[in-house]
Amino acid sequence: MTTPPTSAGVPARQPVLIVGGGLVGASLAIALDAAGIEAVMVEAAAPRVDAQPSYDERNLALARATVNGLDAIGVWRHAAAQATPIRHIHVSRAGDFGSARMDADREGVDALGWTLPARELGAALLRRLDECRHLKRLAPAKLEALEPLADGWRAQIRTAEGTQSIDASLLVGADGTASYVREQLGIEAETHDYQQTLFVCTVTPERDHAHRAYERFADNGPVAMLPLAERHCGLVVTVPTEEGDAVAAMDDEQFIAWAQQRFGWRLGRLGRPGKRHPYAIKRVAAQCLIGPRAVLVGNAAQTVHPIGAQGFNLGLRDALTLAELVAGAEDPGAADLLEHYAARRAPDREGTMTMSHGLVQLACLPQPLLGPLRSLALLACDRVPPLQRLLAKRGMGFRGEPPRAVLERLP
Template sequence: MTPVFDVVLIGGGLVGSSLAIALNHSGLSVALVEAAAPRASDGPREDERNLALARASTTALQTLGVWSHLAASATPIERIHVSRTGEFGALRLDARQEGLDAFGAVVPARALGVALAQELEQCTRIRRYTPAELLDLRPGSDSTQISLRTPDGDTLIAARLLVGADGTASRVRALSGIGVDEIDYGQTLFVCSVYPQRPLTGLAYERFSDTGPVALLPLAERRAGLVLSVATPDAADVAALDDEAFLAYAQQRFGWRAGRLSRPGRRSAHAIRRVVAHSLVAPRCVLIGNAAQTIHPIGAQGFNLGLRDALTLAQSLIAQQRAGGDPGAAALLQAYAHARREDRDGTLAFSDGLVRLACSPAPLLKPLRSLGLLLLDGLPGLGSLVARRGMGFRGRPTAYALGVRP
């Protein structure tokens, strides 16, 4: 007999794992299908992709019980400095002026994956299929039939609600017939750690230029995470630079606010594109995280937005379960899509608009950008509004972001 679950999650990445953890005590029967499960014993590496977690995200991870596994790897973001090369004006934000200890924290992505894996191992109510590959879907009126390929052979399970958390190239999205809008930004992102001459001590920099944004994020042991975007036609030349030449290039792009940059770690490169699903939902199916939207990493909003997807959905499903309702009901899914609209649309518009406005070489924009930064920095209340949205509190926050389990 085919096992039928209330919820089947396809994708055990950062967002999918977060949703599974949130649903562990929900009373729903939940299956998690993972192509390759992260190993809780994996240790973070010195040089890897780093994530700037918004305050709403750090609070939510505390609420889920994940933060206790992660706190030792986290570096608080206490101040933020935003500027543009060759232009006057800067936006300076200080958490203390907002009555906070930090706006969020920087964590290695691998460390977050390990922390989620450690918490997930304690979720005994989650049925895990790993490694497993999604082969096909057959939607029905009461459930969706899901064909999986596992090491033991092909198997069939069913879901009253199917959740696609399987990334930018989502197979759930494709099999559900949901189209996408795609933009190639023509940029490649280089990521590594560096050693700044002046310790950042909780200060995060975002600096813009005609060739793209550059960020410097505070890390443990006086190191900093460098996030450097270059035009894709130049990416091969930048990748071929030796460490000394790469540092000189990064220094020219970022400037000297942190002093001389030295001791670069291993570099990785990532093409930047935006992929946005036409719909968040289909019959008995919902998309979250990068399967729903993959956005420009400017402002570090990607994972934070995906986590808010997952926890808004968890909150909706828990309320539906307590009311004895159907987790795949069309009304529930439409309500979820509506609940995500303000945050999703606002974040998509912000990330796309910011990269186009802040990195445009148009001469007429220069004085306008400088004036805008001066106003944001100088007028009471404007900086606080930017800070609140950057902390992940756009629209109605989830209970998790407020430190409460629903």
């Protein structure tokens, strides 16, 4: 849906302007609409699954808290039929003994999380966006300029119908890793290039995955296997950047033999690999989350290593926390509200980023002296009940002070 330019050059006034309509930006827009908050969402891509870059071929591992949140804002009913529950998680390290296991029955839940192709989540978000009553969607549209005002921001937005001006009390940057909003706010970002390339595809294992997800670490990077529908699995494998071209050039037979060597034989022989999609891996962290009447969420705030599948899970908690605070405020851009948001998100954000970065540094380093320590840590996580519970709780997305929406139990 698009809106025409305002008449007589008078800017339209809105409480919230969301720049970016990917997975996190769309979720925020829906959450605000569910709370009755007027907002405008600006998205560069057309409102179609095949046009949105973040609605791609990745298979997302959605934490239980994430699915609770998607259910609370009315998205999950559009996606549940395409999702596969994760009831067990197995974590190991090539060359080390021991493993860490998580089990839904042990935690008293029906699933620790669910897997869902990003394109299916994107389709569910688009269907839910079509139901919104308080949201104006500008897509395709481009944010061309931002001007600070005493009580907000003025945005110049170009659409197919022309350029229009919108004033907003709160500006939200949900525009991804290379965030234009972050740049315009003058917020610096720390970047770490892992010198790794991530490949994702589907495979069909000889044995039933039994709703078990695997994460396996090795000197040359982590490998994950995620359960999907119809006995398929989503393979996620990282390689050093210098090996990326060689892996991309492999034919299916060569690739599946290589993937088998990387993952192992826990699911028997792997076969029928789907189309491979490479992604460069970088960690980008904004030095702060807020500016004057502005806030960053999702990848604009932090882009984390895909190890542990925390990116969208963390970003959704950003969006739902912000929506919760805005829904209870007279002024969505008030300084105290944004400071409260930043303080509330800090433990979850910092803890998740430290965990993902630390795992890459420790679990994948080829240092023999670390082997016994890593093995003991895996055994402790598997055998010590308090560590088991802590690992499972954080794996399900419950960290810090989560938004109330993720605490609602699924029916």
